[in-house]
Amino acid sequence: MAGNIGQFWELTGFANATWQHLVMLAVGLFFIWLAIKKDFEPMLLVPIGFGMLIGNIPFNPDAGLEIGIYEEGSVLNILYNGVSAGWYPPLIFLGIGAMTDFTALIANPKLMLVGASAQFGIFGAYMVALLLGFMPDQAGSIAIIGGADGPTAIFLSSKLAPNLMGAIAVSAYSYMALVPVIQPPIMRLLTTKNERVIKMKPARAVAQSEKIIFPIVGLLLTCFVVPSGIPLLGMLFFGNLLRECGVTTRLAKTASNALTDVVTILLGMTVGASTQASTFLTKETIFIFALGFMAFIIASASGVIFVKFFNLFLPKNKKINPLIGNAGVSAVPMSSRISNNLGLEYDPSNYLLMHAMGPNVAGVIGSAVAAGVLLGFLA
Amino acid sequence: MKRKLLLLFALTALGCATLSAQARKGLKINEVMVVNDSNAVDEYGRHAAWIELFNSNYAAMEISSVFLTNDTTCKTLYPVPLGDVKTKIPKRQHVVFWADNRPTDGTFHTTFTLDPSKPNTIAIYDADGKTLIDCVTVPVMKPGQSYARKVDGVGAKEGEAEEDYWSVRDGSESEGDYITPGSANKIKGTNPKIDEFKEKDENGFAMTITAMGIVFSALILLSICFYIISRFNASRSKRKKMEAQGIDHAQLHPDEQPEGDSGEEIAAIVMALHDHLDAHDRESSVLTINKVRKAYSPWSSHIYTLRQMPNRR
Known part of the structure; x- marks a missing residue:
């Protein structure tokens, strides 16, 4: 009897708990609190936070229970395959494509360059990561956090540095949730009062035929330049064609609602569960969080600075408000909302939302292209 | 309509045939040892000449029914038998055939041997017995030497000499001379792309x-x-x-x-x-009152959903 109880005790979480487990459980609870109480990206932080709880409940790995996320054949391991083999992110991109209205970008194609300029964040962080002693493939995976695109970060790190994927994914999603905190000070710092009240010309009306041509031409052009971006860009533009062509409404609805919801749940939960204390609480994780933060700042700043630079060449009536520069990172639509809110703060009649959506969706394309470039060079 | 269907069928068939040929094109003769006196042994413990094939595709390849030969006038000398699970080569992996003229010993024992006194031409033909998949002429070799591609599956492009992509290996310890039946010809400890970036682009600029x-x-x-x-x-x-x-x-x-x-x-x-x-x-100010009609369903029936009280007698 005593032997049985002793054996049972050894299998419990209490007997196997370490301080690392407790730290990770606390982080998971913090994420859930942030999502519920502060409303920071709840759709992502609730699954990730709860996944952290699931993944960090201590158990005896030698008991052969096959319950751990890294134990082959376990239920969590099967669900985690979408992350480790990299097929959840393209499905999310399908949903993003089906949700995204590219009208603002089509109406003002030069805003694509703002989306491109924000990718400096990725490569700035890449250089710093190399300085800190990371290998080029690891540095590339960490740097992609600067693209502010969770699925892209997961996709790239699953290919280049699977051992760092948990930390990279959590870092990317954390900073995406903290966009409202990180970006406004940078935007204020880099702009003058006069620049913040620039009123942009309203965008022209975009014909339906243009909206249909966009995903087709977009796919062909970008993927001919960077074929390694096909999984992400292909699905993004495919989803957008489903939305815009007008004859596949049911498919577009499924892609943007049910499918995205299902994959988001699985992706968030398994990414959270992959942050097991033994693999997560390392010196590298701290570096990754620091580098991710830096990448985010560089990306936001380079978008704003690029708009200011671009304005030097634009006629007076066609100037761009640099407050939309931050939207070059692909945190859609959060960063556009920040541009809009900040614009309204300085001029209550200056609505920047639709203008900011241009660089914002260009940022989605830009970060997928950047991921394709890194994958092509480093895989 | 019939004509369109026929055309579609023909195009599909052509597409399938092309795809199959393309898939098998990835099968390469990768390393050959003509005189094996002290190298690898087969499953019976015997030394014999061997031919290593490499699946250069990034998908598994089924090679049963392809033909292996050392005589280009007789292209169907040894058909790789059907029904052996080992003939499915995983992506970027190798299989070794023993050229010992003992086909009854198993799937990987051919019906021919290699002649050490003259160059041997070895070829693989597709299941149709006509389409050449890969071919190599192995020069006369000393005992214990192998003739191998420098890099797995990589051969000459048009206008280049095939010999430049092959080397004679004697199994010495120096780099590039290993004899590797069933494994990669170039042993890679790390990713060469990464090493190159690390070396030539240290700061990532x-x-x-x-x-x-x-x-x-x-x-x-x-x-x-x-x-x-x-x-x-x-x-x-x-x-x-x-x-x-x-x-x-x-x-x-x-x-x-x-x-x-x-x-x-x-x-x-x-x-x-x-x-x-x-x-x-005005629609927003119009109040529409419709009679609420509840359709009967056993799922909403009180008779079925409420527990009936026991009858008291």
């Missing part, structure tokens, strides 16, 4: 410039393309508008041509019309 150049050029291309499309679209809509108003487009001065409507202009026109016509939308 070149990567940053190149990658940002690519990102910018991709988006600039897209931007230019849509600038052109939008110009074309705008001029087409202007022309249509003028046609609707009965104006001849050719007679107008460029400054007199109407501009494309922005969304705001359209909204303003609609609001003005709405005001002018006094077309108030």
Whole structure:
């Protein structure tokens, strides 16, 4: 009897708990609190936070229970395959494509360059990561956090540095949730009062035929330049064609609602569960969080600075408000909302939302292209 | 209709045949040992000449029914038997065939041997017995030497000499001379791409410039393309508008041509019309009262869902 109880005790979480487990459980609870109480990206932080709880409940790995996320054949391991083999992110991109209205970008194609300029964040962080002693493939995976695109970060790190994927994914999603905190000070710092009240010309009306041509031409052009971006860009533009062509409404609805919801749940939960204390609480994780933060700042700043630079060449009536520069990172639509809110703060009649959506969706394309470039060079 | 169906069928068949041929094209003769006196042994513990094949595709390849031969006049000398699970080569992996003329010993024992006194031409033909998949002529070799591709599956392109991509190996310890039946010819401890970046682009500057150049050029291309499309679209809509108003487009001065409507202009026109016509939308103030009808369903029936009290007698 005593032997049985002793054996049972050894299998419990209490007997196997370490301080690392407790730290990770606390982080998971913090994420859930942030999502519920502060409303920071709840759709992502609730699954990730709860996944952290699931993944960090201590158990005896030698008991052969096959319950751990890294134990082959376990239920969590099967669900985690979408992350480790990299097929959840393209499905999310399908949903993003089906949700995204590219009208603002089509109406003002030069805003694509703002989306491109924000990718400096990725490569700035890449250089710093190399300085800190990371290998080029690891540095590339960490740097992609600067693209502010969770699925892209997961996709790239699953290919280049699977051992760092948990930390990279959590870092990317954390900073995406903290966009409202990180970006406004940078935007204020880099702009003058006069620049913040620039009123942009309203965008022209975009014909339906243009909206249909966009995903087709977009796919062909970008993927001919960077074929390694096909999984992400292909699905993004495919989803957008489903939305815009007008004859596949049911498919577009499924892609943007049910499918995205299902994959988001699985992706968030398994990414959270992959942050097991033994693999997560390392010196590298701290570096990754620091580098991710830096990448985010560089990306936001380079978008704003690029708009200011671009304005030097634009006629007076066609100037761009640099407050939309931050939207070059692909945190859609959060960063556009920040541009809009900040614009309204300085001029209550200056609505920047639709203008900011241009660089914002260009940022989605830009970060997928950047991921394709890194994958092509480093895989 | 019938003709269309036939055409579709023919195209599909052609596509399938091409795909199959393309898939098998990835099968390469990778390393050959003609005189094996002290190297690898087969499953019976015997030394024999061997031929290593490599699946250079990034997908598994089934090689049963392809033909292996050392005589190009007899292309179907040894058909790889059907029904052996080991004939499915995983992606980027190798299999070894023993050229010992003992086909009864198993799937991987061929019906021919290699002649050490003269060069041996070894070829693989597809299941049709005609389509050449890969071929190599192995020079006369000393005992214990192998003839191997320098890098797995990589051969000469058009206009290049095939011999430049092969080397004679004696199994010495020096790099590039290993004899590796059933495994990679070039042993890679790390990813050479990564090593190269680490060595030549230590601070990541070149990567940053190149990658940002690519990102910018991709988006600039897209931007230019849509600038052109939008110009074309705008001029087409202007022309249509003028046609609707009965104006001849050719007679107008460029400054007199109407501009494309922005969304705001359209909204303003609609609001003005709405005001002018006094077309108030009354629907919001109409109260619609419909009789609520509950369709019967056993799932909502009280009879079935409530627990019946026991009868008291």
